[in-house]
Amino acid sequence: xxxxxxxxxxxxxxxxxxxxxxxxxxxxxxxxxxxxxxxxxxxxxxxxxxxxxxxxxxxxxxxxxxxxxxxxxxxxxxxxxxxxxxxxxxxxxxxxxxxxxxxxxxxxxxxxxxxxxxxxxxxxxxxxxxxxxxxxxxxxxxxxxxxxxxxxxxxxxxxxxxxxxxxxxxxxxxxxxxxxxxxxxxxxxxxxxxxxxxxxxxxxxxxxxxxxxxxxxxxxxxxxxxxxxxxxxxxxxxxxxxxxxxxxxxxxxxxxxxxxxxxxxxxxxxxxxxxxxxxxxxxxxxxxxxxxxxxxxxxxxxxxxxxxxxxxxxxxxxxxxxxxxxxxxxxxxxxxxxxxxxxxxxxxxxxxxxxxxxxxxxxxxxxxxxxxxxxxx
Numbered sequence: 001x002x003x004x005x006x007x008x009x010x011x012x013x014x015x016x017x018x019x020x021x022x023x024x025x026x027x028x029x030x031x032x033x034x035x036x037x038x039x040x041x042x043x044x045x046x047x048x049x050x051x052x053x054x055x056x057x058x059x060x061x062x063x064x065x066x067x068x069x070x071x072x073x074x075x076x077x078x079x080x081x082x083x084x085x086x087x088x089x090x091x092x093x094x095x096x097x098x099x100x101x102x103x104x105x106x107x108x109x110x111x112x113x114x115x116x117x118x119x120x121x122x123x124x125x126x127x128x129x130x131x132x133x134x135x136x137x138x139x140x141x142x143x144x145x146x147x148x149x150x151x152x153x154x155x156x157x158x159x160x161x162x163x164x165x166x167x168x169x170x171x172x173x174x175x176x177x178x179x180x181x182x183x184x185x186x187x188x189x190x191x192x193x194x195x196x197x198x199x200x201x202x203x204x205x206x207x208x209x210x211x212x213x214x215x216x217x218x219x220x221x222x223x224x225x226x227x228x229x230x231x232x233x234x235x236x237x238x239x240x241x242x243x244x245x246x247x248x249x250x251x252x253x254x255x256x257x258x259x260x261x262x263x264x265x266x267x268x269x270x271x272x273x274x275x276x277x278x279x280x281x282x283x284x285x286x287x288x289x290x291x292x293x294x295x296x297x298x299x300x301x302x303x304x305x306x307x308x309x310x311x312x313x314x315x316x317x318x319x320x321x322x323x324x325x326x327x328x329x330x331x332x333x334x335x336x337x338x339x340x341x342x343x344x345x346x347x348x349x350x351x352x353x354x355x356x357x358x359x360x361x362x363x364x365x366x367x368x369x370x371x372x373x374x375x376x377x
Contacts, residue, residue, distance in 0.1 A: 004036065008375040009107060014099030014365040015155040015302040015340070016060045019375060020107050023068035023078075033082070034091045037064045039377035041084040048086055054375065055086060059296045060304075062086050065100050069113055074133055075126035076114045079104045083261050085296065092261040092296075095174065095205045096129045098305025102163045102365035105136030106145030110369065116140045130173035130205070135166040147368050154341025155277070155302035160366030167204050167309055171358040174206035174262050178356055180247035184319030188242045193235055199320035200247050203313040203347075203358050204306035206263040208243035209321045210236075212292075219269025219290045222277070222339055223299040226292070236294055240265040264307045266293040268325045277301060277339050287337035288330040289315065289322060302340040309345050309361040311336060316349035317356050 009020045019040055026033060038044070041062050042053020055062040064082040072078075081100060083092040105123035108114040114123050118141050125134040139146040139161055149161030171178030180202055187195045199209045212219035215235055226232060243263055244256035271287040293300045293307050303311075312334040314322040326334065333346045346362045 003376040005374045005376055006036070007373075008040075009372045010054065010370045011103040011107065011367060012156075012370060013097075013101065013103030013367045014153060014305055016063055016097060016099035017056065017370070018063035018065050018097070018100045018103070019054055020065045020067060020103065022111070023066050023080075026066065036377040037082055037084050037091050038089055040064070040375045043084050044087055044089040046087055050086060055084065057086060059083065059086065059298050060099070060300070060302070063097055063100055065104060065107075067104060067107060067111075067113065070126050072126050075124045077104070077108045077123065078126050078128055080128045083296065085260065090260075092259070093129055094259055095261040096127045096132070096306055098165065098204060098309060099365065101125065101127070101134055101165055101305070102136065103367040105138060105163065106367055106369070109140060110144050116143070118142070132170060132173050132204070133168040135168065137164040137166070138162070145367070147366075149366070151364060151366055153366055154338065154343060156366065160368065162364045163367055164364055165305075165362060167361040169359065170203040170309060170313065170361045172202055173204050174249060175202045175247055178202055178313070178358055179317070180206070184317050184323070185321060186246065188239065188246060190235070190238050190242055192238065196239065197321060198239060198243055199314055199322065200243050200263070201310055201314040201317070201320065202247065204309040204361060205304075206247055206249060207307050207310040207314075208240060208247075208263045208265050209311070209314060210239055210265075210267050211321050211325065212267040212269040215267055217267060219267065219292065220272060220274035221292060222275060223301055226294075226299040233294070233297070236265050236267070237297065260296045264293055264295045264304060264310075266291055266307060266311070268311075268322050270325050271327060271337060274337060276341055278341075282337060282341065286335065287342050288335045289326040290337040291322075292338070300338070303336060303338045303343050305363065305365065308336055308343050309347065309363065312345035312347035313349055313358045313361060316347055
């Protein structure tokens with residue numbers, strides 16, 4: 001079979017990497033995209049390494065972004081995110097990637113999809129997966145996004161120029177409701193565990209949060225430790241599929257198992273001294289809460305950005321598991337301790353007659369164009 005030769009850019013966005021395509025270079029029939037993305041990334045690979053493609057063997061390095069000019073008055077470009085499974089022949093379009101969202105604005109400027117003069121630029125992004133607007137603000141010089149700067153991101157070596165991402169009205173990105181069940185927390189019946197308190201929150205992406213101690217965990221477990229703890233991962237997977245049904249994302253448990261992207265599942269604990277992937281130790285005073293997230297069955301080294309935004313929103317909602325675990329004096333931003341260090345996310349949440357309402361969530365990332373050319377699929 002003759003391989004397709006397709007123009008593409010390979011970019012890092014935050015703690016993720018992805019192939020970025022112009023929609024114009026892909027088939028008009030969306031049904032043909034999956035085969036291209038799977039071949040380009042090297043999936044499915046039962047060995048979990050994706051050696052025959054561009055993927056890196058973990059979910060954060062097995063991603064695709066598709067960019068096109070937008071016809072919306074409130075957006076400059078449309079951005080579609082595709083999560084390519086590593087071991088399965090499956091591509092999931094059910095969620096956005098916050099980290100790769102940071103690469104979308106610079107791509108749009110450098111590919112001349114959006115005109116930007118030297119100085120500060122803002123690109124208005126419509127994420128087609130969640131149907132939400134994101135504002136990406138960054139510096140431009142000589143018609144290219146500035147990459148040199150002093151912002152350090154846990155999990156990424158070195159520093160770079162800051163990119164501010166503002167998620168506008170992030171609530172209900174997956175389900176249409178900030179609190180899909182109507183409650184800050186619910187008790188779900190989980191086989192092998194019994195009734196367990198779970199907070200199901202939908203902001204930027206749908207997430208389910210459970211207290212670490214309810215699972216018999218410390219909350220500071222490192223990814224490799226979790227990967228060896230099959231019992232804990234099975235419990236978290238069971239909570240995830242039950243939460244999916246309770247949130248209305250899936251109709252049945254089997255359907256929820258087949259939808260691996262959302263909801264994300266995480267366990268939370270109070271800020272505490274903990275090791276980091278770099279070999280150091282992080283004092284409890286550096287964070288407001290400790291969080292571990294799992295998506296597509298894999299423990300994350302660095303928190304997914306959309307899950308971090310969802311956590312920051314949840315921390316502002318009285319009664320959630322994160323609200324109970326977080327420091328009360330953390331103000332408008334939340335410092336989230338994770339295996340790679342600390343990620344800071346901001347959220348503005350109001351409570352009124354219609355209940356809780358998230359107006360905005362924000363954070364800073366860096367991004368860098370790694371190469372451009374053609375990918376063969």
